[in-house]
Amino acid sequence: MKKCYFAFVLLLHSFIYSQHGIKDAVSLESVPFVEIYSDKGNLIGSTDVDGLLSKDLEDKILLANAKTLTFVNSFYQNKVVTMDDFNSNIVFKMNPIVNALKEVVVSNKKDKNQYLVLKTYVRSLQINNDRVHYFMDGIVEYYISLKTRKVKLKFLSNRSFENKSIRQLKEKGFSRIYFQIVGAPMLSEILDYNKLNDNYGLQKSAVDVKIKNKGDDSLKGSLYLNPNGTSLTLGIITDDKPKVMKGLGVENILNNYTINSLFSNKEFVDIGFDSLVYFKETHNYDIKAKKDKVTQKVDATHEVFVLGYRFSEEIDAKGLDSNYSLIHSSTYQDNYWEHVNNALFQPLPTALEKYIAENLTEMKK
Known part of the structure; x- marks a missing residue:
């Protein structure tokens, strides 16, 4: 009976469909790449670069049978709406986080120092088929070569949690295929204006920089000023052009790869590692073992909160760690x-914190 009800709701929805959108409560500009969570703690999906919900996402929200939804974007206060509100309104407004930063000035040292070191708090989630599989956070130091811009990292402290009720991609006897993309993310070279300019077409104005695909001139994201500095939003891979990867007995399709970053300075051309305040990336995959017919949906989010900066003559940490490594x-x-x-x-x-507390186990020696 419930299946018939939802089929009827979706059919009705297809006739009265009006596309929902999310806007900044102050500027009324669209808010791109807003994650939408249900009250069960699962990530339903995210808006597009224009802050709009696709028809597919709208249908997933209805099928989630949630009582409330939480809208999440790094630069805005989390917003909770009831399903009654969602069904009654087309546009939702999110309040920006206003906490003006003191611009960080990191001089370009030309003495013996070889590395810029960022001390950070990292938070990482992997969600399999709408259930949190892994959660990990910790204090991480990133070592960025002043010469090559290559990045290495070391965890100083960490917590690791696992949902043991979730099966691996393939489990038969001793044969298991693991897909783990949890841990400290790689800080992309895209977090630099010159590298951004190399990879995309940049359309600069007084208030923002539109980031466009060089191939077809489609909008991929933007640089814009906010009270906290310069914000970067970028859809590196989006639903319309997924990336298919095969190897080690696994086929995975990367449907979305988006980043949000904040820099403390207010000159677009000056953004870089030495002014980075915050970095977030999200990945959305469909994954299956070679002979499997059913795919798993895997969503991963990684956040990096910069706590401090220093210079070092060398990598003064022992036993470096790998990116995306549990x-x-x-x-x-x-x-x-x-x-x-x-x-x-x-x-x-x-709801996500509650799910982690009730269903995940801390991994200990």
Whole structure:
């Protein structure tokens, strides 16, 4: 009976469909790449570069049978709406986070220093078929070569959690295929104006820079000023042009890869690692083992909150860690996650925190 009801709702929805959108409550500009979570803690999907919900996403929201939705964007306060509100309104407004930053000036040292070191708080989630599979956070130092701009990293402290009720991609006897994309993300070379200019067509105005695909001139994102500095939003891979990858017995389709970043300076051409305040990326995959007919949906989000900067003559950490690598046991001395001094830090959506607390187990030695 419930299936018939939802089929009727979707049919009715197709006749009265009006596209929802999300806007900045102050400027009334569209807010791109807003993640939408249900009250069960699962990520339903995200808006496009124009801040609009696709028809497919609207249908997924109806099928989620949620009572409330939480809208999440790094530069805005989380917004919770009831399904009654969602069904009654077309446009939703999100309040920007206003906490003006003091611009960080990191001189271009020409002495013996070889590395810019960013001390950060990293938070990472992997969600399989709408259920959180892994959660990991920690204090991480990123070492950025002043010469080559290559980046290496080291976890100083971490917590690692696993949902043991979720099966791996393939489990038969001793044959298992793991797909893990949780841990500290790679800080992309795109976080630099010159590299951004090399890869995309930039259309600069007094208030923003439109980022366009060089091939077809389609809009991929933008640089724009906000009270906290310069914001970057970019859809590197989007639904209309997914990336198919095969290897090690796994086929995966990367449907979306988006980033949001904040820089402390207010000159577009000056953005770079030395002014980075915040970085977030989201990945959305469809994955299956070679002989499987059914795919798993995997969503991953990684956040980097910069806590401080320093220079170093060398990489003064032992035993470096890898990007997107799960550390299989927690190691920490204090509750570092309770003291994240960054203007954009917000707790995870309440339903998501609740799901993690009730369903995931901390990994310990």
